[in-house]
């Protein structure tokens with residue numbers, strides 16, 4: 001399914017802005033350097049003139065043009081060499097006068113020949129995700145505000161580890177996952193009771209990944225299923241569903257206790273399609289592994305447990321602890 005025209009126009013506007021910015025910056029550098037080293041401006045004029053001569057020679061000449069063209073070519077090369085030497089002699093890199101495009105592949109046009117360049121694809125995804133998240137809360141949770149002091153610094157005999165140390169490992173795993181998202185090929189399953197920080201870490205990853213220019217769709221699983229169900233039954237177009245499958249990172253927060261047959265099928269479809277395209281996702285739930293299997297069935301359970309990196313959350317409900325801390329102040 002193609003992106004709608006609004007998304008397309010917004011992404012193209014951003015490509016054009018990048019191009020305009022790159023050209024403007026190039027003009028600024030030229031202005032500075034030509035003032036400092038006037039010979040550089042002369043070289044640019046001479047290079048433009050040889051270019052015009054070459055074009056005229058090809059268009060107008062009836063006889064043998066090869067020797068004249070060869071002469072112009074060598075003039076051109078020696079001017080370029082002189083320019084490079086001048087720049088290096090004055091302490092500048094020899095490429096400094098070339099336009100520094102954000103995307104060297106398409107020179108910030110968004111297209112390589114007839115095909116859409118990867119840079120424009122990334123912007124399309126980002127713009128579509130922005131629209132998909134509109135109306136759902138994506139509050140600014142960050143890793144810095146994840147407070148490990150809420151987790152007991154004590155050994156838990158049931159699991160034979162220190163809870164705070166364990167949660168520090170979970171936090172670090174999430175930080176590394178977000179920092180190296182461009183290489184992320186695993187999905188995460190966050191398991192644990194309510195109030196243990198799953199949403200906080202999922203949203204911290206989302207914000208870090210969005211900052212790197214990736215498209216993220218976030219919402220509670222319940223809302224995502226509901227919006228997709230609406231689209232499925234023709235109550236609106238399929239823009240949202242498209243972004244759920246297409247975004248760089250999908251976050252399905254709080255898998256609900258009760259799953260309708262539509263939700264189960266949709267979840268299975270989402271997991272399979274995204275795995276097929278190597279697009280990661282984060283699923284969080286308060287359900288235990290046993291409950292997951294009984295509510296969502298063996299085929300979803302085996303994918304979640306077998307293919308996702310499992311992050312287990314431990315401790316006591318942080319919302320309660322915060323209230324108690326406030327009350328004691």
Ligand SMILES: [Zn+2]
Nearest residue numbers: 103106117119
């Ligand atoms: Zn490009």
